[in-house]
Amino acid sequence: MQILEKAPAKINLSLDVLHKRPDGFHEVEMVMTTVDLADRVELTLLQGDKITVESESRFVPNDERNLAYRAAKLIKDRFGVKQGVKIFIEKNIPVAAGLAGGSSDAAAVLRGVNRMWELNLSLDELAELGAEIGSDVSFCVFGGTALATGRGEKIQAIPAPPPCWVVLSKPTIGVSTQSVYQRLDVEDAEHPDTKAMVEALKEGDYEGICANVGNTLEGVTLAMHEEVGQIKEQMKQAGADAVLMSGSGPTVFSLVEQDARAQRIYNSLKGFCTEVYMVRMLGYKETP
Numbered sequence: 001m002q003i004l005e006k007a008p009a010k011i012n013l014s015l016d017v018l019h020k021r022p023d024g025f026h027e028v029e030m031v032m033t034t035v036d037l038a039d040r041v042e043l044t045l046l047q048g049d050k051i052t053v054e055s056e057s058r059f060v061p062n063d064e065r066n067l068a069y070r071a072a073k074l075i076k077d078r079f080g081v082k083q084g085v086k087i088f089i090e091k092n093i094p095v096a097a098g099l100a101g102g103s104s105d106a107a108a109v110l111r112g113v114n115r116m117w118e119l120n121l122s123l124d125e126l127a128e129l130g131a132e133i134g135s136d137v138s139f140c141v142f143g144g145t146a147l148a149t150g151r152g153e154k155i156q157a158i159p160a161p162p163p164c165w166v167v168l169s170k171p172t173i174g175v176s177t178q179s180v181y182q183r184l185d186v187e188d189a190e191h192p193d194t195k196a197m198v199e200a201l202k203e204g205d206y207e208g209i210c211a212n213v214g215n216t217l218e219g220v221t222l223a224m225h226e227e228v229g230q231i232k233e234q235m236k237q238a239g240a241d242a243v244l245m246s247g248s249g250p251t252v253f254s255l256v257e258q259d260a261r262a263q264r265i266y267n268s269l270k271g272f273c274t275e276v277y278m279v280r281m282l283g284y285k286e287t288p
């Protein structure tokens with residue numbers, strides 16, 4: 001038996017950090033949405049007790065450190081499942097990029113093994129399990145567009161953004177989320193208007209969405225890697241409607257309505273960065 005799950009990347013349309021919590025995590029308000037750049041996760045039922053994970057990417061661990069492996073192991077242990085699973089990940093999302101590739105793979109495995117091992121868990125239950133793996137996994141279980149609060153695990157669905165192009169560009173550096181949070185001075189940082197972003201989405205107001213993109217973590221990563229600022233500047237000059245770093249970075253995205261302008265931004269970045277993608281906004285929930 002084989003099951004396929006699409007694992008899309010996310011971008012943070014806005015990301016506000018409110019304060020550091022006693023448990024070391026930060027309280028956040030994030031507006032997240034999926035884009036049409038996805039890993040393909042292939043699950044094969046194993047009659048033995050084993051979990052294996054494989055991908056062709058040299059940047060992704062092929063063992064128990066893989067978030068996809070951890071997702072299968074968590075469910076297997078929690079529900080005493082006797083069967084195993086072989087996980088193959090076709091890795092298309094850049095790694096350590098601020099696009100939640102690993103979290104989305106883990107979420108795809110949660111959805112997939114739930115079907116394969118016939119556990120009948122709800123998406124809410126899977127999202128709760130996902131939070132044990134990482135702060136972004138709960139959102140990735142649902143996909144679509146959402147306001148994420150708490151440390152990122154409390155999810156409220158909101159309407160998808162109007163369709164547009166998303167041009168993504170990742171410089172050849174990886175960024176550790178933990179090190180970005182460690183360097184953040186919450187008082188000194190910029191804070192986006194989350195309410196205004198949610199309102200713009202509810203109204204389907206593209207200009208309002210573009211006017212309210214903002215990310216409290218951006219300044220930290222910008223200060224560490226000048227490439228991020230250079231990409232932002234290049235995207236703005238090429239005519240993007242909005243430009244922002246996603247998550248803890250270093251990927252920068254532009255929102256663009258016009259086809260020709262999106263192509264121009266893509267072309268202008270292509271000579272500058274090796275990882276450049278021009279994709280559609282997904283935003284809505286996909287049915288498997």
Ligand SMILES: C[C@@](CO)(OP(=O)(O)O)[C@H](O)COP(=O)(O)OP(=O)(O)OC[C@H]1O[C@@H](n2ccc(N)nc2=O)[C@H](O)[C@@H]1O
Binds near residue numbers: 015030
């Ligand atoms: C910043 C965001 C925004 O979407 O994304 P990425 O840049 O990683 O894609 C997420 O909040 C990242 O989520 P995720 O990558 O799952 O992080 P986790 O594994 O839970 O945490 C990694 C580390 O980041 C810090 N962390 C994470 C989330 C949070 N709300 N407060 C924190 O302080 C902690 O130091 C933690 O040890």
Ligand SMILES: Nc1ncnc2c1ncn2[C@@H]1O[C@H](COP(=O)(O)OP(=O)(O)O)[C@@H](O)[C@H]1O
Binds near residue numbers: 067099
């Ligand atoms: N399935 C996976 N895909 C990508 N990275 C993974 C995966 N499993 C574990 N990792 C590890 O998690 C780290 C963060 O990966 P990723 O989820 O791509 O980044 P981000 O949290 O910035 O969006 C990487 O350094 C990688 O080694």
